[in-house]
Amino acid sequence: MKRGKWLLAAAFLAPAIVVLVGLVVWPALRTIFDSFYGPAGKEFVGLDNYRDMFRFERMRIAIRNSFIWVIAFPFFVTITGLILAVLSERVRWRTAFRLMLFMPAAIAILSSGIIWRIMYEANPERGAVNALLNIPASMFSPPGDLAGATPSTDAAFDRDGLIVSLDVGRDGGTVLVGMIGIREDEIPESAVQASSIADSPEPPGAGTLVGVVWRDARPGENERGVVEAGEFGIPDVVVRLIDAQDQELATGVTEPDGSFRITGIEPGAYRARIPASEFREPWGGITWLAPELATMSAIIAGIWIWGGFALLVIASGLASIPRELQEAARVDGANEWQVFRRVTVPLLAPVLGVVFVTLTINALKMFDLIIGIAPGSVQDEANVIALEMWRTAFTGLGNRGLGSAIAVFLFLLILPVMIFNIRRFRIEEERR
Amino acid sequence: MKVVRLIAFFAVFALVGAACGDDDTDTTAPTGGGEIEVVWIRGADHPEGIAFLEVLAQFTAETGIQVNYQGLGDDLPTILSTRVQGGDPPDVAVLAQPGLLKDLVARGAAKPVSQTVIDGMAANFAPVWSDLATVDGTLYGVYFKAGNKSLVFYDVQVFDDLAITPPTTWDEWIAVSQTLADNGYTALAVAGADGWTLSDWFENVYVRTAGQEKYVQLTNHEIPWTDQSVVDALAVMAELVANPDFVLGGRDGALQTNFVASITAVFATADAVVVEGPGDIAGIAKEEAGAEVGTDLDFFPFPSIDGSPPAVLGGGDVAVALTDNPGAMALLEFLTTPAAVETWAAAGGFTSPNQNLDLSLYPDELSRAVAEGLVNAEVFVFDLSDLVPSAFGGTAGAGIWGGLQNWLQNPDNVAAVLAQIEAEAEAAMAE
Amino acid sequence: MSAGGTAADRAKATPPLRPPVSDVELVGLTPKTPAQKFTRWLSRSSVQIVLVIVALFWLMPTIGLLITSLRPAEAFARTGWWQAITEPSQLTLENYTSLLGDSDLIDAVLSTFYIAIPSTLLPVFMAALAGYALAWIPFKGRDTLFLILVGLLVVPLQMALIPAFSVFRTFGLSGLPALWLFHTAFGLPLAIFLMRNYFAGLPGSLIEAARIDGASEWKIFLKVILPLGFPALASLTIFQFTWTWNDLLVALVFSTKQQPITLFLRDRLGEFSTGIGVISPGVFLSAIVPLIIFFAFQRYFEAGLLGGSVK
Structure with missing residues (x-):
């Protein structure tokens, strides 16, 4: 009888075991074997691959990032799933909500990476994330008319704006402020040919300062610092006259030909300032996929992809926990948070454990998301161990030995997670 | 009794599996010398893939050798690597990186070309193109497509x-x-x-x-x-x-x-x-x-x-034979002739390093100028990062x-x- | 857990279809005073608002891609997709008509079915067999074997590619059978885990009764376990199908003549092009099938997924 049972079990198990031994166990052992051999798998190199592995900066970054992934990704995804599962219990359209959130799981991960690369585009004109952030940004600090411009005449920027030194003599004074680096279509439509008033042989008159702020550029030949035919004035620029103590004395605003006039000034040395707000650049957006942010941005995309999975699993766990305990706690006067914290979460612990462990293993095996989301120049900084293994073993003709060593390393990292999982599982079995 | 039934079930399953296997190997295995498998990065529907398939169709028409074409995309090195290591390489691979050619030679996977190919290269191409496909004094491939990167x-x-x-x-x-x-x-x-x-x-x-x-x-x-x-x-x-x-x-x-x-x-x-x-x-x-x-x-x-x-500064695609299938070398010989790429040049988007290809075949000013620049440059160097x-x-x-x-x-x-x-x-x- | 024992047992006895709990039951005590009613209304509607916002954020990337797929590639290079909301005239089905007009797309979709269906059914069936043995046929070392099988989840798929290639070569396998078997192998550990746990939670009395009636184990498996285990089979099917449908890596290495839709899309991306005019409608078309499968089986999903792990 005993023997019969054994044979019977073997018959049921045989197909799975044959396939697993042939295509998982044997390749895995082969990989361990290969990890002691050279790039082409021919010469024995002992532990060299394991030593070399840690010598490369790329691998060290990969280890650091995998660590960040393992810490952050399962935590945030589980928390997101838990909160949304509990909240969505309370609405009638919970099924629709949960399915909506699960939808990203139906999309290939590589495609999801591409979708998020489009979302993360730095230019707020094209990237949705930055476009959303741009709404408040442009409300609080609108770009100035002279955004991006630099002076072509003698002037310098300080914290408060552009500073031009000037002298006002007995017959008044003139000042030229040339601007380059702005496109013709960026200056207001009202602009006309820049004023030649500053070049006029007649002095402006006692106590009068005359100046021109203009676009010192035109098609073809062009001399810096000189107002020429075809160069336009820049209208509506505020020019403040300040003294040595930074006290504001007077203010002028430029005409369509770029000229401004300030009267009633004593002779002497002054400075004129065009305020910094005129030069304020439009908000350029956050470079989400910059080297230092790429891992975080990829984790956010990961939450989007797996959040629905966590939600569904936790929600089904929620549906199967006995309602009576929560009821009892409420009758005893516990508030919703206490019920959640003291009753719901402990009851859900096994489910949360399953989700957490699954996500931890996913985090360690993560690779197609990174390929999809990180630009080429950032693949190094966003690197993770599983990706480094792929790159080492398969890019070019590949270094099979080193790639195998990294795979074994990855295996060793996942092992404790699995052991933890298995022990937890054992404890549960005993409870049955 | 139960066990017997189960075993019978698995026997049937195994038979079905084996049958499928046989079926598939029959269709992919080359039948004698009459068929070759060619791989390149371009898919069969990519404009360049379509143009290359026309070249291959012309080859089939002239030699009677059937061609099974695979466009492998950017993962060509990966797949090629796996297949070479697994002992089942395609007959001809078209590579964009000479560095990959060197790797293949180093692993003994690439086959030296025939004398006809050597003669064809000498007659139609500047020496630089033969040099590029030569490893340790042996010529291994034919550069039939070039790019101008300057x-x-x-x-x-x-x-x-x-x-x-x-x-x-x-x-x-x-x-x-x-x-x-x-x-x-x-x-x-x-x-x-x-x-x-x-x-x-x-x-x-x-x-x-x-x-x-x-x-x-x-x-x-x-x-x-x-x-x-x-x-x-x-x-x-x-x-x-x-x-x-x-x-x-x-x-x-x-x-x-x-x-x-x-x-x-x-x-x-x-x-x-x-x-x-x-x-x-x-x-x-x-x-x-x-x-x-x-x-x-x-x-x-x-x-x-x-x-x-x-x-x-230029780049190019080199065809390399990876098996001793005689059809593979026949294709390389064919690719040294100007006639092989005439239709492709006329279709556009293609530059040939073949000196004997008539420049007037190129369809527009731009492609002609690109080709002219390539053929007439006083200094021609191959993309270093590819070498x-x-x-x-x-x-x-x-x-x-x-x-x-x-x-x-x-x-x-x-x-x-x-x-x-x-x-x-x-x-x-x-x- | 003893306090919840009876409820859990009940849930076990009727695993799949627990009637949805009403709102009143959820929040607990029935409100009595108008003030309590108002507080409840407030908390309910704030929850609604929060969830609506979350849902909108979650849908945004998908909607963005959908709109992108309806705009010409030139528009994508110039402005963000939301511009189409104010200028709907730029929307066009051009990307879809040119993609669907491609006869190879149909071949690719069919090939994906040829690959995905056996690659889903084989591991589900094998895992069901194994799961039954591991749950209900007592033999020595059963739990250890189970843990080892599940422990194989740890093996990263990428590293098995080259050795597996040699294995297939030894047996003269390539193309479809190679893809089926490889997908099966890497789907099995999770599948066995889910199956065994679900089957273990089924009422033992039914199986014992069937055994006493003299039914063979094979018959019990077919007539008792499979029908009762349907929710778990269904949810596993969803998982495995989605995975194989969207697979690119395995197809890259093992597929010969049958090119699945992921490879088809990749082919059209070209070396330099972003190919947004192809990838955006392509991602949508390729996501339709897994979504249909998901919606078709979703009512079994929750029950099946956790059948065994929630006690």
């Missing part, structure tokens, strides 16, 4: 508006860039997110500042990457590429810009005016931004630096690509960057 594309509208004439020297190019900057335009889009575009920039500058001889030495790693000539070339390159006044988004922006984005920045959003790169740019600008050659887009050859002679082992010259984020990206991040740090590149070069060449 082209600079610009927005015709902006050049016309500002009365700018295309520069012919480096100094003129800087002056043009300054004029553009003065007028509020961003002079250059640099695709720093893709390392290969930076290596194309570097190689174009280096062959002009250091000369062909040094270029070849650097390629073969006879001089180190820390050589003064490399430092000087980077200093020249920095005048344009690392100048935040000229480059779209500054250096950080350039590192986020991929190749296609650098083209659309010029021809779709008009964020920048000039972009350097291979001839493919014209096609991409048309596809992604509707830019027409002549009215929207034009190009000038990469300018001379300090009186350097006209030089072309070195792929771990050093063709891996995202590593070797030359990664090194130049680090340089662009911090151009003052030349010594450290070059030391790092040199270390990786030594490691890669040692293998």
Whole structure:
């Protein structure tokens, strides 16, 4: 009888075991074997691959990032799933909500990476994330008319704006402020040919300062610092006259030909300032996929992809926990948070454990998301161990030995997670 | 009894599985010498894949040898690697990187060509193309497709508006860039997110500042990457590429810009005016931004630096036989003849290094000019990053690509960057 | 857990279809005073608002891609997709008509079915067999074997590619059978885990009764276990199908003549092009089938997924 049972079990198990031994166990052992051999798998190199592995900066970054992934990704995804599962219990359209959130799981991960690369585009004109952030940004600090411009005449920027030194003599004074680096279509439509008033042989008159702020550029030949035919004035620029103590004395605003006039000034040395707000650049957006942010941005995309999975699993766990305990706690006067914290979460612990462990293993095996989301120049900084293994073993003709060593390393990292999982599982079995 | 039934079930299952297996191997295994399997990156529906299939159809018509074609995409090296290591290589592989050819030769996977191929190469191609496919004195492949990577594309509208004439020297190019900057335009889009575009920039500058001889030495790693000539070339390159006044988004922006984005920045959003790169740019600008050659887009050859002679940096695709199937060598022989690629040249988007191909076959000015530049260049050098082992010259984020990206991040740090590149070069060449 | 024992047992006895709990039951005590009613209304509607916002954020990337797929590639290069909301005239089905007009797309979709269906059914069936043995046929070392099988989840798929290639070569397998078997192998550990746990939670009395009636184990498996285990089979099917449908890596290495839709899309991306005009409608078309499968089986999903792990 005993023997019969054994044979019977073997018959049921045989197909799975044959396939697993042939295509998982044997390749895995082969990989361990290969990890002691050279790039082409021919010469024995002992532990060299394991030593070399840690010598490369790329691998060290990969280890650091995998660590960040393992810490952050399962935590945030589980928390997101838990909160949304509990909240969505309370609405009638919970099924629709949960399915909506699960939808990203139906999309290939590589495609999801591409979708998020489009979302993360730095230019707020094209990237949705930055476009959303741009709404408040442009409300609080609108770009100035002279955004991006630099002076072509003698002037310098300080914290408060552009500073031009000037002298006002007995017959008044003139000042030229040339601007380059702005496109013709960026200056207001009202602009006309820049004023030649500053070049006029007649002095402006006692106590009068005359100046021109203009676009010192035109098609073809062009001399810096000189107002020429075809160069336009820049209208509506505020020019403040300040003294040595930074006290504001007077203010002028430029005409369509770029000229401004300030009267009633004593002779002497002054400075004129065009305020910094005129030069304020439009908000350029956050470079989400910059080297230092790429891992975080990829984790956010990961939450989007797996959040629905966590939600569904936790929600089904929620549906199967006995309602009576929560009821009892409420009758005893516990508030919703206490019920959640003291009753719901402990009851859900096994489910949360399953989700957490699954996500931890996913985090360690993560690779197609990174390929999809990180630009080429950032693949190094966003690197993770599983990706480094792929790159080492398969890019070019590949270094099979080193790639195998990294795979074994990855295996060793996942092992404790699995052991933890298995022990937890054992404890549960005993409870049955 | 139960056990018997189960065993019977699995027996049937096994039979079905075996039957499927047999069925499939029958269809893929070459039947005698009458069929060959050819792999390349282009899919069978990609315009280039379609054109290549026509070449193969012509081959079948002339020789009676059937061709089973596979377009493997960018993962060609991966799949080829797996199949070679697994002992089941395709008969002919078309490779874009000579470095991959060297790897294959080193592993004993590539087969030397026949005397007919050697003669065909000598009759129709400049010696440089045979040299490129030669490893340790033995010729292994046929370069039948080439690319010109010394082209600079610009927005015709902006050049016309500002009365700018295309520069012919480096100094003129800087002056043009300054004029553009003065007028509020961003002079250059640099695709720093893709390392290969930076290596194309570097190689174009280096062959002009250091000369062909040094270029070849650097390629073969006879001089180190820390050589003064490399430092000087980077200093020249920095005048344009690392100048935040000229480059779209500054250096950080350039590192986020991929190749296609650098083209659309010029021809779709008009964020920048000039972009350097291979001839493919014209096609991409048309596809992604509707830019027409002549009215929207034009190009000038990469300018001379300090009186350097006209030089072309090129790339190419090489066909290599990986099995002793006689059909494989027949295809290589066929590809040395001008007749093989006539229809492809006429279809457009293709440049042949075959000297005996009639230039008038090219369908438009642009492709003719690209081909002419390639055939007539006084100096022709092959893309350096394609010639070195792929771990050093063709891996995202590593070797030359990664090194130049680090340089662009911090151009003052030349010594450290070059030391790092040199270390990786030594490691890669040692293998 | 003893306090919840009876409820859990009840849930076990009727695993799949627990009637949805009403709102009143959920929040607990029935409100009595108007003030309590108002507080409840407030908390309910604030929850609603929060969830609506979350849902909108979650849908944004997908909607963005959908709109992108309806705009010409040129528009994508110029402005963000939301511009189409104010300028709907730019929307066009051009990307879809040109993609669907491609006869190879149909071949690719069919190939994906040829690959995905056996690659889903084989591991589900094998895992059901194994799961039954591991749950209900007592033999020595059973739990250890189970843990080892599940422990294989740890093996990263990428590293098995080259050795597996040699294995297939030894047996003269390539193309479809190779893909089926490889997908099966890497789907099995999770599948066995889910199956065994679900089957273990089924009422033992039914199986014992069937055994006493003299039914063979094979018959019990077919007539008792499979029908009762349907929710678990269904949810596993969803998982495995989605995975194989969206697979690119395995197809890249093992497929010969049958190119699945992921490879088809990749082919059209070209070396340089972003190919947004192809990838955006392509991602949508390729996501339709897994979504249909998901919606078709979703009512079994929750019950099946956790059948065994929630006690």
